[in-house]
Amino acid sequence: MPPGWNGVETVRRIWQVDSHLQVVICTAYSDYSWPEMIDELGESDSFVILKKPFDNIEVRQLASALVVKWSLAQQARRTMCDLQAVVRKQTRAVQSAHEETIYRLVRASLCRDAETGAHIRRTGLCSELLAASAGWPAERVDQIRLAAPMHDVGKIGIPDAILRKPAALTSDEYSTLRDHTILGARMLAGSTSPILRMAQEIAQCHHERWDGTGYPSGLAGEQIPEAARIVAIVDVYDAITHDRVYRKGLPESEVQKLMLAGRGTQFDPRLLDVFMSLLPEMQAIAQSIPDENGEEVLPEWCSTLSSL
Ligand SMILES: [Fe+2]
Ligand SMILES: [Fe+2]
Known part of the structure; x- marks a missing residue:
């Protein structure tokens, strides 16, 4: 008592x-x-x-x-704690092997394409930021960071004569180039991995347009998977803000005008509004990964998923 x-x-x-x-x-x-x-x-x-x-x-x-x-x-x-630690360690090892495989696949496609490794990394990080701000759950946000860089892997199947042609493409050549969407989706098809399944959707649909005039299927609005709608915005933004062999990157004011011109025609209007509100953060990502340093991307790009 x-x-x-x-x-x-x-x-x-x-x-x-x-x-x-x-x-x-x-x-x-x-x-x-x-x-x-x-x-x-x-x-x-x-x-x-x-x-x-x-x-x-x-x-x-x-x-x-x-x-x-x-x-x-x-x-x-x-014993249970020890087992959990072993499972965690093995899961991390499998995850990092998985991520490295993705990275190698992207690297292989870059050998053919004029695109830089920095573009690939920026696309992953900017897609991650846009998805998170659009209200995606954390697990899917992690997945798009890894899936978005694979959007153009299908270019590995496009002939050099077209991919590296220094002059304007004929309409036949352009039509072959557009097949990189279907080729990429075919390469990634049939996986049980949620990352690769998302990557397949992105590869297939990242050139579709909100108004239905894109390729390869002419999907419109919400028929286009949301992951592909996100990458479509981020990919175009990154392409027009950076120099390419055939043109200079556009100044920020022009970029904003051009992106807004695509609102509701090329881009999902809701996602574009979220994207525009994130421009300072997107610029910060771009500045942190300049093109010149873009080739050796393994250590950061292949970081272990934060959920593990
Ligand atoms: Fe593409
Ligand atoms: Fe791209």
Whole structure:
């Protein structure tokens, strides 16, 4: 009968120290009946109630049995922790092998394409930012950061004569170039990985337009997967803000005008509004990854997913 609190409160305080401790309650039941006490302590196999007067031998046997039970449970908990650590480590290893494979695939396509590694990284990070600000859940935001860089992998199947042609393309050549969407989607098809499935949608649909005049399928509005609508905005923004062999990057005021001109025609108007509100952050990403330093991208780009 400690002053200020009763037996039930004492047990609660013991469990605050270690919630797995086994407790033997020896009570004369002056304040409590058994059912009341059990009710207050909740369903648990961590306490035993003994009625006074109790037998000393019985208490000793009970105590030794409970000590054995507690130490076995401790051992099981330790084993569980060890197993969880091993699973976490292996999951991380699989994840990082997965990410590196994605990276290698993108690198392979860059060998053919004039696009820079920096463009690929910026596309991933800017898509991640736009998706997060558009209210996507964290897991899908992580996925688009990795999936967006694969948008042009299909260019690996386009002949050099077209991909690297220094002059304007004929309409036949342009039509072949447009096949990079279908080729990319075909390369990525059939995976059970959510990242690769998203990458397939993006590869297939990143040149579709909100008004239905894009390619390869002429999808319109919300028929176009949202991931592809995000990458469509980010990809165009990145392309027009940076220098290419055939033209200079546009100044920021021109860029804003050009992006807004595509609102509701080329781009999803809701996503474009979110994007425009993020321009300072997008510029900061662009400044942090300039084209000149874009080739060695493995360490940062291949970071382990933040959810692991
Ligand atoms: Fe493309
Ligand atoms: Fe691109």
